[in-house]
Amino acid sequence: MTEAHPIGLSIRGGVKVYPGTRALKGVDFDLRMGAVNVLVGENGAGKSTLMKLIAGVEEMTEGVITMNGREMHFRDKADAVAAGIGIVFQELNLFPNLSVAENIFIGHERTRAGIDIDTDTQREEARKLMERLEQPIDPDTILGTLRIGQQQIVEIAKALALEAKILILDEPTSALSAAEVEVLFRVIDELKAQGVGIVYISHRLEELIRVGDYITVLRDGTITGARSMEGVDIPWIVQAMIGSSSKEYGRTEVTEFGPEIFRAEDITLPRTGGGYTVDHVSLSIRAGEIVGLYGLMGAGRSEFLECVMAQHPHSTGKFWVEGKPLVERDVPGRIARGIALIPEDRKRDGLIQIMAIRENLTLSSLPAFTKLFHLNLKQEAERARDFIKRLTIKVASPENPVSSLSGGNQQKVVIGKALMTGPKVLLMDEPSRGIDIGAKAEVFRTMRRLAAEGLGILFVTSDLDEVLALSDRIIVMAQGRVTGEFPAGTDAAQVISATTPNAQVPKEAAE
Numbered sequence: 001m002t003e004a005h006p007i008g009l010s011i012r013g014g015v016k017v018y019p020g021t022r023a024l025k026g027v028d029f030d031l032r033m034g035a036v037n038v039l040v041g042e043n044g045a046g047k048s049t050l051m052k053l054i055a056g057v058e059e060m061t062e063g064v065i066t067m068n069g070r071e072m073h074f075r076d077k078a079d080a081v082a083a084g085i086g087i088v089f090q091e092l093n094l095f096p097n098l099s100v101a102e103n104i105f106i107g108h109e110r111t112r113a114g115i116d117i118d119t120d121t122q123r124e125e126a127r128k129l130m131e132r133l134e135q136p137i138d139p140d141t142i143l144g145t146l147r148i149g150q151q152q153i154v155e156i157a158k159a160l161a162l163e164a165k166i167l168i169l170d171e172p173t174s175a176l177s178a179a180e181v182e183v184l185f186r187v188i189d190e191l192k193a194q195g196v197g198i199v200y201i202s203h204r205l206e207e208l209i210r211v212g213d214y215i216t217v218l219r220d221g222t223i224t225g226a227r228s229m230e231g232v233d234i235p236w237i238v239q240a241m242i243g244s245s246s247k248e249y250g251r252t253e254v255t256e257f258g259p260e261i262f263r264a265e266d267i268t269l270p271r272t273g274g275g276y277t278v279d280h281v282s283l284s285i286r287a288g289e290i291v292g293l294y295g296l297m298g299a300g301r302s303e304f305l306e307c308v309m310a311q312h313p314h315s316t317g318k319f320w321v322e323g324k325p326l327v328e329r330d331v332p333g334r335i336a337r338g339i340a341l342i343p344e345d346r347k348r349d350g351l352i353q354i355m356a357i358r359e360n361l362t363l364s365s366l367p368a369f370t371k372l373f374h375l376n377l378k379q380e381a382e383r384a385r386d387f388i389k390r391l392t393i394k395v396a397s398p399e400n401p402v403s404s405l406s407g408g409n410q411q412k413v414v415i416g417k418a419l420m421t422g423p424k425v426l427l428m429d430e431p432s433r434g435i436d437i438g439a440k441a442e443v444f445r446t447m448r449r450l451a452a453e454g455l456g457i458l459f460v461t462s463d464l465d466e467v468l469a470l471s472d473r474i475i476v477m478a479q480g481r482v483t484g485e486f487p488a489g490t491d492a493a494q495v496i497s498a499t500t501p502n503a504q505v506p507k508e509a510a511e
């Protein structure tokens, strides 16, 4: 196997020091060509940092990078690109108001005779890339109108356009549907066959085992395991990651729910050009209940949550909180009434990058809430510290900017921020995206605890195991409508069949 996969790039003694943090503490890493090199570890372990060194985005504090025996010095990303290295970043780095084609070629525009930008060629190449990734996206589409998963695919297309010999994918599938992941895996197989060396980072451990040829585990800036994927299973990975085997997120058995805490009646969100993104949805949640909203990408689940949060002025329908009509028409008004939303796109909607972690956490906590519970600033800072501890957010100091946190830890800040508003109804859009297995268990335990305290929780997930394990009740949406409602303990096949109400579900998909 080793001969078939020559080492294309090596790091020896890699050290990276950020102000206040030693992110990498002497790392040796070999990247094999024609293979998928998987990188795994807890949030803040140093995965993205290691990749940023290879991609020329961050400079190494100590250590050497060699390619084919030659020592490399990447001063910036362009140097790494010139050496054949491409990266898809964990956080999307696209321009929402440019087209798909413009985003793909930004920084390496196709030109006519090296002078003006050849938009026709760019459009044509973008179309081919979209075809290769099996996405029906017009290259002229404005990026910001695409859903997050599709934006992630554009980000992948952008890296493919470079035709890199080494391709780094930092959590490329966090917003992708199962079908989209399959397409990506097919593309990865093609690239492997062409001899491309791929680095693949993900918190979806099943995915790693499927796609990986080699695995490297990082823990707290140190490599704790590196081997061929042969014989590796999930317990092995978890052991190497956190030093003990899996943490479970058990359901608590108490299912004594309180009275209805939230009701939505006949909610619609008209689509431009006819039809509805949210098509006359009605549902209710009781205090203490966790309701899972399951469905395929584009089913209208996120949009429904956004309607509840008053983010769509054109939506119609009525809401009630604790039996009283929700007449407030704007976001602050709804927060004041006890609604909180943890959005899907944490970077855009959730956080202010330059502000301190503490400030971000307490950002939405309203004066009303402050008065009600007699909080003062000191107590609020204490609560920020408490949340940092409870959600195991890896910070050097709460006063550091959010931008200094690893991707997964930023997500935890968004979750903490919503919890700090003291909501009655908590809306969570893909709450476990991008966070490691230990933190995931912690988030799920927190959801359980909050429900036990009397909150009503509505969460959107695309992970079937998650919705089955965590929900007291499952509501399925498809094409904007509610197509099924199931009690806890329903088997997977039934839930899946409700996601495509007009089709026969093939047997394999139901397993």
Ligand SMILES: Nc1ncnc2c1ncn2[C@@H]1O[C@H](COP(=O)(O)OP(=O)(O)OP(=O)(O)O)[C@@H](O)[C@H]1O
Binding pocket: 018, 019, 021, 022, 023, 041, 042, 043, 044, 045, 046, 047, 048, 049, 050, 090, 394, 395, 396, 403, 404, 405, 406, 407, 408, 409, 434
């Ligand atoms: N720009 C920065 N300034 C200061 N510290 C940073 C910066 N970027 C990362 N760090 C710190 O370096 C450590 C490693 O972060 P890194 O982003 O590499 O983690 P990761 O393994 O990618 O985690 P995740 O799974 O959450 O994405 C963390 O403690 C993080 O807070």
Ligand SMILES: [Mg+2]
Binding pocket: 047, 048, 049, 090, 170, 406, 407, 408
């Ligand atoms: Mg990362």
